[in-house]
Amino acid sequence: MIKKTLVTLGLSAVLAASLSAKDSLMMATTTSTDNTGLLDYLAPKFEKDTGTALKWVATGTGKALKMGGNCDVDILFVHAPASEKKFIATGFGGDRQQVMYNDFVIVGPKKDPASVNGMAPSAALNAIKEKQAKFFSRGDNSGTNKKELSLWKNAKVDAKSASSWYVQTGQGMLRTINMASEKNGYTMTDRGTWIKYMSQKGDKNMMKVVVEGDKSLFNQYSVVSINKEKCSNVKPQLAKQFTQWVTKSETQKTIADFRLLGQALFIPNADK
Structure with a gap:
């Protein structure tokens, strides 16, 4: 009887572990959702x-897409539409559904040393370059970094070739905003992370939004499932469920x- 009980308990433990593994969805996502x-x-509501x-790993969208291509996750929750569509074209991704949006903003010191407050993105970036004001880029191939680089391109500025005023942090968004604040510089962030930053800093916040509202700053977030035909280990039913x-x-x-x-950090738009 004792042996039977132990065997039963052992089988129960194996089944429990199996069910636990089966009922766990692994996601790669951008830092802003985290x-x-x-x-x-x-997560607890889901x-x-x-x-x-x-369960999720928060990283830049570029790295999240690589995790999807490496079959390390079941689903992506990211915000770089052009890169997402290229990823789907490789066959690794499918069932892309938009979920929500916010917008990107350029933030800088409250004293605004480059005098860019209220400018359009291209004009502001050119002014930052001309005045050699510090600009802090994540430099991590994230969705935010991809958008930032596209804005420099639109402004006809090769920011990456700069060495003195253009700083690539290789860090997440909150750390990059902190670095810009400490060095009296500018950076670009999504609005949700900016609101989070303001909530953390309170009266000690030395930064403000200087550029916002342009249609080029729209920031769409979507989910992309990983294709089981490319990744046999993924869980398409759980990805579909999410x-x-x-x-x-609801x-x-x-x-x-x-x-x-x-303030709302994200605006839902799955029905659009």
């Missing part, structure tokens, strides 16, 4: 509604209700 606290806010645990859950009206309202300092 740094803002959005995923910490959504598990309660579906019984599936959500996609359906995060785009349904969850979209939950995203809309996620606020800091009375």
Whole structure:
């Protein structure tokens, strides 16, 4: 009887581990969904509604796409539409569904040493270059970095060739904003992370938004499932489950209700 009980317990443990592994969805995502606290806010609701645990790695969108191509995750939650479409074209990704958006903003010292407040993006970036004001770039191939580089290109400025005023941090967004603040420089961030930064700094915040509102600063977030035909180890049903859950009206309202300092960090748009 004792042996039978031990065997039974052993089988139960194996089954429990198997079920636990089966009911866990692995995601690669951008730092903004993590740094803002959005995923910490959504994950327990997802598990309660579906019984599936959500686990994630937060990194730049470029690295997240590589994780998808390496078959390391089941789904991506990223914000670089052009790169996402190229990834899908490789056959590794599919079922791309938009979830929400916010916008990018350029932030700088409250004293605005380059006098760019209120300018359009191209004019502001050219002014920063002409005045040799410090600009801090993530330099990490993230969705934010990709957008920033496209804005420099639109401004006809080869920022990467600069050595004195253009600084590539290789860091996430919050650390990059902090570095810009410490060095009296500028940077570009998504608005959700900026609101998070303001909530952390409070009265000690020495930065402000100097460029915003241009249509080129639109920032779309989408989920992309990994193709099981390319990655036999992935869990397409759980990826589909999350996609359906995060785009349904109740969850979209939950995203809309996620606020800091009375401001929405992301605007749901799955139905657009």
